[in-house]
Amino acid sequence: MKSDGRALIYMGNDGVSQNLLETLQLNDWHVKQTSNIDEAKQTMREHKLHVGLIELTCQHTESYLSQIQEMLQQYFQMEWIALVHSETGLNSSLKHIIAESFSDFHTLPVDPGHLLANVGHAYGMAKMKWDTVNIPDETDGLEQEMVGSSQQIQNLFANIRKVAGVSAPVLITGESGTGKELTAHAIHERSKCANGPFITVNCGAIPHSLIQSELFGYEKGAFTGANHKKLGHFEAAHKGSIFLDEVGDLPLDQQINLLRFLQEGTIQRVGGNEQIPVDVRIIAATHINLEQAVKTGKMREDLYYRLNVLQLCTPPLRKRPGDIELLAHYFFKKFSHEKNKTVKGFSSACLAVMRDYAWEGNVRELVNRIRHAMVMCENRLISAEDLGIDESSHHFHFMSLKEAKDRAEREAILNALARMHNNVTLTAKTLKVSRVTLYRLIEKHRININD
Ligand SMILES: Nc1ncnc2c1ncn2[C@@H]1O[C@H](COP(=O)(O)OP(=O)(O)OP(=O)(O)O)[C@@H](O)[C@H]1O
Ligand SMILES: [Mg+2]
Known part of the structure; x- marks a missing residue:
């Protein structure tokens, strides 16, 4: 994915845009102009963009609007600004989408100074998101659905x-x-x-x-x-x-x-x-x-x-704890249409708890807890309690070095046993320990080799 400095995408009507785009370009913005959703997605796959400007009119069909909303959820790390023709002429679907999925809107014709200040601010916010959620640069479409x-x-x-x-x-x-x-x-x-x-x-x-x-x-x-x-x-x-x-x-x-x-x-x-x-x-x-x-x-x-x-x-989530925060932001954006309006994100303590929680149900459990919390949470930021995770429960604890070593040892033995079809002599050889040691470890980790 190419990085073009301060880059934004504009999707809308050619006639409306010329002055606007020139103003942006004169102020060092790299502008990608597109007229349809497929082209926009293609551009966003190829370039690292920060801000999206989308012209919305009452002529847009419900299905087009829902495609727009889906696209915005996919590219949640960007900031989106709507351009509308008249605030009073907006129908309820448009109002709903703007309120839910855009960070701001401008009425056309826009005041260039106001818009420049606004996209500058949006750039700062988006940059922060790109930096904190650590989205891989080499995305080629596949990762839109699978995050990590x-x-x-x-x-x-x-x-x-x-x-x-x-x-x-x-x-x-x-x-x-x-x-x-x-x-x-x-x-x-x-x-x-x-x-x-x-x-x-x-x-x-x-x-x-x-x-x-x-x-x-x-x-x-x-x-x-x-x-x-x-x-x-x-x-x-x-x-x-x-x-x-x-x-x-x-x-x-x-x-x-x-x-x-x-x-x-x-x-x-x-x-x-x-x-x-x-x-x-x-x-x-x-x-x-x-x-x-x-x-x-x-x-x-x-x-x-x-x-x-x-x-x-x-891979299970416990083997990739670094993905948890990224997934949490992704699902937050994906289900933002369902959330309680006051909820704006996760508290940092909550993100820390999430990283250490034993996600037995893996990503499915993470999705379910986040969706539940987004609806039930009454504060601005989701807490561990909203996720139904008791910080003091046995799930939440920092692993000691001994626990980490034990866990790794157990896993290595299980893997070797599976590869060697539970043949203890061959497994011991693979693990470079004696048969006696392997039997002791099998007992220590309560591994059943007769399964
Ligand atoms: N890397 C990922 N990025 C985004 N969403 C994910 C990722 N992995 C899993 N999910 C989500 O987690 C849920 C479970 O995924 P999926 O059904 O593919 O898992 P599974 O391994 O088939 O589960 P099961 O064994 O229970 O059938 C789905 O909602 C899916 O969208
Ligand atoms: Mg399945």
């Missing part, structure tokens, strides 16, 4: 870009609420089948008896009640992607059909005998350890290897 500047999330972004370019299956692993579904979407959106459908199937939520017909469809007369032919999710996803969420929940007897598709690229509808070719990109996700599921006989080994061609892992 930590090394872990940047690695994930880089891997998303890499796997999006090939058509092999992708397996996304990660704890609950870490962004597996978001990652699947991001892969699809950057793949060559981005214009095709994206179909999500929650493998654990379909009743056992319906799985086959839901996934592969059925022919008329296949069973009582099958009065007409029905396409399954695979056929619906033709030329697009199918996201098999919680693929580890797929019953063993149904796994063979998925395996067949992965081997042959064809499906067979229930009650039919034709092999129908389907062109679908498979993206699967799981929060359980599939290697373990293979060991315990809950997952076919051949299916596991077919699914696990490219693996991505969504």
Whole structure:
């Protein structure tokens, strides 16, 4: 992303703008002019901008206005100023949007001195936001939806870009609420089948008896009640992607059909005998350890290897505490239309508590607590109490060095055991400790190697 010094974007009517833009340019502003939302987004992806000026008129449709609002939420680190033709002529949707999403407004024709002072101030505010929320510079669109500047999330972004370019299956692993579904979407959106459908199937939520017909469809007369032919999710996803969420929940007897598709690229509808070719990109996700599921006989080994061609892992929040503040600001802006009007942000004590809180539910928990607090908070700044976090609870404590070491030790052992299929001799070798030491540590950390 290019940085152009004091830069602003102007979106509006050419005729209105000429004098205004010249004044700004004469006063050392780099001005990007655009006439539509897509172009504006493209410009903001490529340039680091501080202020946005948008001309709003009563002729704008509700859908255009909601797209504007969405764009402003995406680019929350900028300051937005509305330009309107007459304050008295504003309809209620316009008033609502200006009050909620813009930091100021001017009535056209603007007083140049007043506007310059205003954009100067907005620049200062935006610069502060850019500096404090630490938004990564190399954003290319993907990060609009997935936020994070930590090394872990940047690695994930880089891997998303890499796997999006090939058509092999992708397996996304990660704890609950870490962004597996978001990652699947991001892969699809950057793949060559981005214009095709994206179909999500929650493998654990379909009743056992319906799985086959839901996934592969059925022919008329296949069973009582099958009065007409029905396409399954695979056929619906033709030329697009199918996201098999919680693929580890797929019953063993149904796994063979998925395996067949992965081997042959064809499906067979229930009650039919034709092999129908389907062109679908498979993206699967799981929060359980599939290697373990293979060991315990809950997952076919051949299916596991077919699914696990490219693996991505969504990191838990505790491994990237530096992202918490960024996410908090992002969600605050994203849900600002729902908030209590008096609420302006988070107290610094609250941000500190957030960084140290054990987010068991990861990003989903963070989003839910913030949305709740934004509605319930009666003060200007959200406190830890508004988030429902008790500062003195067991969740909130600074980790001692010993605790941090213990946690790292446990994790290293768990990882090595998983890689070595719980073989203690090999795990001990990998960790460069004796078998006796490893057994002692397994006991110390209460690790169950028979799972
Ligand atoms: N990096 C991120 N930036 C912005 N929002 C995020 C990020 N990661 C997760 N979220 C948000 O957190 C919530 C949970 O994300 P998602 O559903 O993708 O997680 P998941 O891993 O599929 O969860 P589960 O295991 O419970 O199905 C969503 O509201 C999503 O938008
Ligand atoms: Mg999910």
